[in-house]
Amino acid sequence: MTDLGVSTSGARRRPPSQADVAALADVSSQTVSRVANGRANVDQATRERVLSAMRILGYQRNSAARALALGRFHMLGVITFDLSAHGNARTLAAISRAAQAAGYSVNVACAEEQTETAVQQAFSKLSGQAVDGVVVIEAQILDRQGLRLPPGVPVIVADGDPEHRFSSVDNNQAAGAVAATRHLLDLGHRTVWHVAGPQDSYSARRRAAAWHATLKEAGAAVPPLRLGDWTARSGHRIGAELAARDDVTAIFAGNDHMALGIMLALHEAGRRVPEDVSVVGFDDVPEAAYFIPPLTTIRQDFEEIGRQCVSLLLDQIDAGGGVATKLVTVPPLLTVRATTAVAPATG
Amino acid sequence: MTDLGVSTSGARRRPPSQADVAALADVSSQTVSRVANGRANVDQATRERVLSAMRILGYQRNSAARALALGRFHMLGVITFDLSAHGNARTLAAISRAAQAAGYSVNVACAEEQTETAVQQAFSKLSGQAVDGVVVIEAQILDRQGLRLPPGVPVIVADGDPEHRFSSVDNNQAAGAVAATRHLLDLGHRTVWHVAGPQDSYSARRRAAAWHATLKEAGAAVPPLRLGDWTARSGHRIGAELAARDDVTAIFAGNDHMALGIMLALHEAGRRVPEDVSVVGFDDVPEAAYFIPPLTTIRQDFEEIGRQCVSLLLDQIDAGGGVATKLVTVPPLLTVRATTAVAPATG
DNA sequence: ACCGCTCATGTTCGCGCAAACATTCGTCGC
DNA sequence: GCGACGAATGTTTGCGCGAACATGAGCGGT
Structure with missing residues (x-):
C-alpha cells in the first residue's frame, strides 16, 4: 500500500513535482510547498491529504529548483x-x-x-x-x-x-607536541629527536615548533630536525639513520605511520622499543594500539x-x-x- | 588585470548571471550560454568578447539553474x-x-x-x-x-x-583469497586458518568461501572459521586464541588490520612470525610494508x-x-x- | 536576379520551487 | 450589526539556464 503510484514501467519519466501532488490532493502547489516545508499555517486535514498524496506519488522535492528559487543550495x-x-x-x-x-x-x-x-x-x-x-x-x-x-x-x-x-x-598541535616531548623528557631522556611531517604542512610545522620550544625550555639539546613526508616509508628511511646513533633514545614522530616505519627500522637494527629507544606518534590511528609494541601517541578528536x-x-x-x-x-x-x-x- | 570587476565590497550581492555577461558583451544571453557550453556556432570575435566579459565579472554558471533546465544534475x-x-x-x-x-x-x-x-x-x-x-x-x-x-x-x-x-x-575477492591460501599451502603448511571479516559483508563471505574451497580442493583439513570485525582489536583477540594452539602454522587474515592484531597476539605469546606462524593479510594498506615484519598481503587496486x-x-x-x-x-x-x-x- | 541553403544570433518559453501578494472565509469586539 | 482582523488557501511571479524556434544576413548555383 505504500508505493502504489510509483510506476515501474519502462521509459524514464519525469519525477513527480509539486504540481502533480497538488493535482492529486486537490490543492494549489503552494500548499504542497507549505506542507513540504513544515509551515504551520496549513489545516490539519489538508496537510494530511497532501502528505498522503506525496507518499502515493513518491514525491521528493527537486533540490535544484529549490536552490534556484531560494538562492541557497x-x-x-x-x-x-x-x-x-x-x-x-x-x-x-x-x-x-x-x-x-x-x-x-x-x-x-x-x-x-x-x-x-x-x-x-x-x-x-x-x-x-x-x-x-x-x-x-x-x-x-x-x-x-x-x-x-x-x-x-x-x-x-x-x-x-x-x-x-x-x-x-x-x-591544538602545539599542546600535543608539547605533551609528547614532555612525556619523553619526564621519562629521563636527555633529549628528544623529532621526525617531522613535510614542512609545507602547517600542522607539521606547528608540531615541530612546539617540540623545539619544549626542548629549549627544558634546557635540553635540540637535535637536528628530520623531515619525513607522513609515510611509513619515510619513517623507515629516517629511522634507519637514527637507529645507527647510540645517542638517540627518544623519538617523537610526526604521525603514527612514520612511527611505524621508525619502529621497523629500529627493530631491524636490533634496537629494542622501548628498552633502548622510546617512540611517540601522533594521530592515534585505530591500529596504533596493535603495533608491536602498542604505540604511545597523541589522540586527535x-x-x-x-x-x-x-x-x-x-x-x-x-x-x-x-x-x-x-x-x-x-x-x-x-x-x-x-x-x-x-x-x-x-x- | 584578471579580476577587475569582482567587487570586494561589503554586502553579499547576487553573483553575476548570464544576463549580466550578455549585457556587458552586448549579446543575447543565449549566446553567452552557447559560449559557456563550448558550442561551435559562435563567431570567433563574439566568443572572445563574451569570454572577456565573463572574466571581468567573474561569471560562473549557476549549477542549480542548469540542473533545473536540463533535468540533469x-x-x-x-x-x-x-x-x-x-x-x-x-x-x-x-x-x-x-x-x-x-x-x-x-x-x-x-x-x-x-x-x-x-x-x-x-x-x-x-x-x-x-x-x-x-x-x-x-x-x-x-x-x-x-x-x-x-x-x-x-x-x-x-x-x-x-x-x-x-x-x-x-x-576479485575469490582470486585474492585463493592466491593467499595457495601461497601458504605451497609453502608446505598442512592447512590454513582464516580470520574472516564480519559475515554480513559480502566481500568477507566471498573471501571465506574461496579459502574454504581452496583447502577442500587441496585435500587439506578445513579448520573452523574465526569471525572478526575488520578491526585490529578483533584480530588481536582471535590471534590470542590461535596463538595458544600449536597446530596453527598459517593464518590468512581477512584484512591487514586484523593481521596486525593477530601478529601482536602471536608476538605476545612468543610465537615468531614467520618462523613459527605465517600470516597473510588482505588490502595492502600503505603501512603493511612496514609492519614488523613486513606483511605479505593481497593488494587491491x-x-x-x-x-x-x-x-x-x-x-x-x-x-x-x-x-x-x-x-x-x-x-x-x-x-x-x-x-x-x-x-x-x-x- | 532569385531561390534555397547555411551559419550567427535573437526570442520565447518552461524547468520546479517558494516569496510576495491576493482572496476568501470565519470570528471577535464594541 | 458591522468593521477589523487573522487563518487557510490560491495566484502571480521570477530565480538562471538552455531547448526549441524565429530571424536575418551572406553565399553559391542556375
Missing part, C-alpha cells in the same frame, strides 16, 4: 587532497555526518595535487554557484600568498591556515573537528558574510601505551 | 559507511577524481549505521531529485531483501551486491575500482536506464613480503 563543499591520510578521511566523515544532521549535503572535491591551480579549480567548481560554503581540509597550499579564493564564499579551514585569513578549526567545522561554517553562512574570522581549537590527548619507557642508563 | 551520489576503513576512503577518493574528470561532482552521504532505514534515508536524500546516479560502497546492507531502492536511479555497487540486483564493480564505478555509472546514466546489470571485476595481486615462510618442521 543547502550544500557544503569540502576540498581535500589525500583521503588515504587517515585524519583527512575521518574529518571528512565527521563533516558529512554533521552536515547531514543540519540538513546539508556535502560535495567533495578531491584535488589531485597540492598546486594552487588545482585548489583554485576545485574551489571554483564548488564555489559561488553550487555550495553555500566550503571546508578546506589540511590545505598545505593555503600558505602561499598566491592563492586567491573568490570573495563572498564562506570558508573554514581545518588544520591548515597559518595566517588566519580564514576561520579555522585546529587541533576528528569527530569534534568535523562538527566544529560545520557549526562554524553554518554560522558564517547564516550571518551572510562579514563575520570576523574565528579560531576554534580542539585539544588532543596523550595516550600512553608501550613504546615509551624510562631512558636507558647512560653508558 | 551532473552530480553523483556516493553512499558509504565507514570512511575510517582504508579501502572505502581510497575508493571514494578515486571516485571523486574520476567523476571530476568526467565533469561530475560527488555528493557523499556517510550513513552512520548499517541499517536499512539509514541507507534508505541517505539514498532518498540523494536520489531522484539531486543526483544522476549513485555508487554504494561496501554496502553490507544490500543483502537484505527488505531494502528497496527507488526505481529509475542508476545504482552501482562497489564490492557488495551478492545477488547482482545492481551493476557492480568488485575486487582501489583507484581502478573507483574509475570503473564512475565509468559504469556514467554509461548507465547516458543510456537512460533499462540497461542490463553488468559486473566488472578488478584483479587483486599477491604481494609477498616477510610474514610468510615454509612450514616449520612438524614436531
Whole structure:
C-alpha cells in the first residue's frame, strides 16, 4: 500500500513535482510547498491529504529548483587532497555526518595535487554557484600568498591556515607536541629527536615548533630536525639513520605511520622499543594500539573537528558574510601505551 | 588585470548571471550560454568578447539553474559507511577524481549505521531529485531483501551486491583469497586458518568461501572459521586464541588490520612470525610494508575500482536506464613480503 | 536576379520551487 | 450589526539556464 503510484514501467519519466501532488490532493502547489516545508499555517486535514498524496506519488522535492528559487543550495563543499591520510578521511566523515544532521549535503572535491591551480579549480567548481560554503581540509597550499579564493564564499579551514585569513578549526598541535616531548623528557631522556611531517604542512610545522620550544625550555639539546613526508616509508628511511646513533633514545614522530616505519627500522637494527629507544606518534590511528609494541601517541578528536567545522561554517553562512574570522581549537590527548619507557642508563 | 570587476565590497550581492555577461558583451544571453557550453556556432570575435566579459565579472554558471533546465544534475551520489576503513576512503577518493574528470561532482552521504532505514534515508536524500546516479560502497546492507531502492536511479555497487540486483564493480575477492591460501599451502603448511571479516559483508563471505574451497580442493583439513570485525582489536583477540594452539602454522587474515592484531597476539605469546606462524593479510594498506615484519598481503587496486564505478555509472546514466546489470571485476595481486615462510618442521 | 541553403544570433518559453501578494472565509469586539 | 482582523488557501511571479524556434544576413548555383 505504500508505493502504489510509483510506476515501474519502462521509459524514464519525469519525477513527480509539486504540481502533480497538488493535482492529486486537490490543492494549489503552494500548499504542497507549505506542507513540504513544515509551515504551520496549513489545516490539519489538508496537510494530511497532501502528505498522503506525496507518499502515493513518491514525491521528493527537486533540490535544484529549490536552490534556484531560494538562492541557497543547502550544500557544503569540502576540498581535500589525500583521503588515504587517515585524519583527512575521518574529518571528512565527521563533516558529512554533521552536515547531514543540519540538513546539508556535502560535495567533495578531491584535488589531485597540492598546486594552487588545482585548489583554485576545485574551489571554483564548488564555489559561488553550487555550495553555500566550503571546508578546506589540511590545505598545505593555503600558505602561499598566491592563492586567491573568490570573495563572498564562506570558508573554514581545518588544520591548515597559518595566517588566519580564514576561520579555522585546529587541533591544538602545539599542546600535543608539547605533551609528547614532555612525556619523553619526564621519562629521563636527555633529549628528544623529532621526525617531522613535510614542512609545507602547517600542522607539521606547528608540531615541530612546539617540540623545539619544549626542548629549549627544558634546557635540553635540540637535535637536528628530520623531515619525513607522513609515510611509513619515510619513517623507515629516517629511522634507519637514527637507529645507527647510540645517542638517540627518544623519538617523537610526526604521525603514527612514520612511527611505524621508525619502529621497523629500529627493530631491524636490533634496537629494542622501548628498552633502548622510546617512540611517540601522533594521530592515534585505530591500529596504533596493535603495533608491536602498542604505540604511545597523541589522540586527535576528528569527530569534534568535523562538527566544529560545520557549526562554524553554518554560522558564517547564516550571518551572510562579514563575520570576523574565528579560531576554534580542539585539544588532543596523550595516550600512553608501550613504546615509551624510562631512558636507558647512560653508558 | 584578471579580476577587475569582482567587487570586494561589503554586502553579499547576487553573483553575476548570464544576463549580466550578455549585457556587458552586448549579446543575447543565449549566446553567452552557447559560449559557456563550448558550442561551435559562435563567431570567433563574439566568443572572445563574451569570454572577456565573463572574466571581468567573474561569471560562473549557476549549477542549480542548469540542473533545473536540463533535468540533469551532473552530480553523483556516493553512499558509504565507514570512511575510517582504508579501502572505502581510497575508493571514494578515486571516485571523486574520476567523476571530476568526467565533469561530475560527488555528493557523499556517510550513513552512520548499517541499517536499512539509514541507507534508505541517505539514498532518498540523494536520489531522484539531486543526483544522476549513485555508487554504494561496501554496502553490507544490500543483502537484505527488505531494502528497496527507488526505481529509475542508476545504482552501482562497489564490492557488495551478492545477488547482482545492481551493476557492480568488485575486487576479485575469490582470486585474492585463493592466491593467499595457495601461497601458504605451497609453502608446505598442512592447512590454513582464516580470520574472516564480519559475515554480513559480502566481500568477507566471498573471501571465506574461496579459502574454504581452496583447502577442500587441496585435500587439506578445513579448520573452523574465526569471525572478526575488520578491526585490529578483533584480530588481536582471535590471534590470542590461535596463538595458544600449536597446530596453527598459517593464518590468512581477512584484512591487514586484523593481521596486525593477530601478529601482536602471536608476538605476545612468543610465537615468531614467520618462523613459527605465517600470516597473510588482505588490502595492502600503505603501512603493511612496514609492519614488523613486513606483511605479505593481497593488494587491491582501489583507484581502478573507483574509475570503473564512475565509468559504469556514467554509461548507465547516458543510456537512460533499462540497461542490463553488468559486473566488472578488478584483479587483486599477491604481494609477498616477510610474514610468510615454509612450514616449520612438524614436531 | 532569385531561390534555397547555411551559419550567427535573437526570442520565447518552461524547468520546479517558494516569496510576495491576493482572496476568501470565519470570528471577535464594541 | 458591522468593521477589523487573522487563518487557510490560491495566484502571480521570477530565480538562471538552455531547448526549441524565429530571424536575418551572406553565399553559391542556375
